[in-house]
Amino acid sequence: MSGSGFVEDVRIGVRLKISALWIAMLFLFAYGDIFGFFKPGRIEEVTSGKISGIEITQGFLFAVSVYVAIASVMIFLSLLLRPPVCRWTNIVLPILYVVSIVAAAVGETDAYYVFLSTSEIALLLLIVRYAWTWHPVATGQG
Secondary structure, three states: OOOOOOOOOOOOOHHHHHHHHHHHHHHHHHHHHHHHOOOOOHHHHHHOOEEOOEEOOHHHHHHHHHHHHHHHHHHHHHHHOOHHHHHHHHHHHHHHHHHHHHHHHOOOOOHHHHHHHHHHHHHHHHHHHHHHHOOHHHHOOO
């Protein structure tokens, strides 16, 4: 930094913004699950083999693992995929995640859960917005 006192403002590409939004969204996922274990009776519920009325089976755990893995891999794929594929993947997948988050939040009354779900949805909609308005050919990004 020069002695001028000004900080350089570097333009951040759309890919990095989208990747960072996936990271932030996954942190909210993780913290929501962690905070859930502080609810009275939750640990007993999990050790009994059910959570929120859903039986914890290998199939359930595998499905949840795939759900989280897809979002995790999107951090990297948002930087790697060819621009048209990247753009459409970051439009379609976040919409599917929004639908799943809304479905999971139906009937929830815990303030932390509603707040985190709303925050996750906001981040996912930002991903959609950035991807929708991103025109790789026009901006030279890719």
